[in-house]
Amino acid sequence: MLILLSGVIIYLLYFTNLFVLKEIRIRDNKRVSQEEIIKLTGLKGGERLFGIDLKLLKAKIKKHPFIEDCVILRRIPSLLEISVREREGLAILIRENRGYLIDKQGVILGGILPQDYLFYPLVEIKDEEWKDKFFTFLDWIKHNKSYLPVFENFAKITLERDKIIFETKNHLRIYFPVSIMEEWINLYKYLDRIMVYLYDNQMIEKVEIIRLDYPFGQALLKFRS
16 A cells, blocks of 8 residues: 555656646845746756756756855745845956956856946956955955954055965055964954054045955054155
């Protein structure tokens, strides 16, 4: 009886029109439209709900440059629910004199719009060795807004062989050493203390350069002439 019952259930799910696709519901999408995602699936409606290959469907959806991952669920009798996790823009990567919006993994999401310059700093990579950790560090800065300078205040960030150069929108340059990569976050917290001191004493506009590529706990400040 158990085998017979299992056979009946499989037959109803996969070989009849009892459970057919009538609706696709998209959740958590912001930049990618519902129409775009449905088009990626290639589904037209009327397919047997349990005959749809969810693994293949997921792979199709993840081909979109802005979609990092998705979860697909069958909701009987006729609904397919797709929850997407979109890639979050981090910076504008300069490559061969062109700009591309990238995420925290350095994945190119596409070309840029004029307004993107208002929200994302330019990033230039002159040494590829520490690229991945560099992007992880920038993502940390972006999501830790209690430390100064806040991410949105950067105009350009350059990764060179031996240093990171931050340039703020008010033309302050900050030098970080690459050699103590494991201390970047602690170094940024130390920078925050310097920045707070400069703001509290109304000196921030007088400073042109802050160099932290010195023994930890030391810094050099150059004032504008």
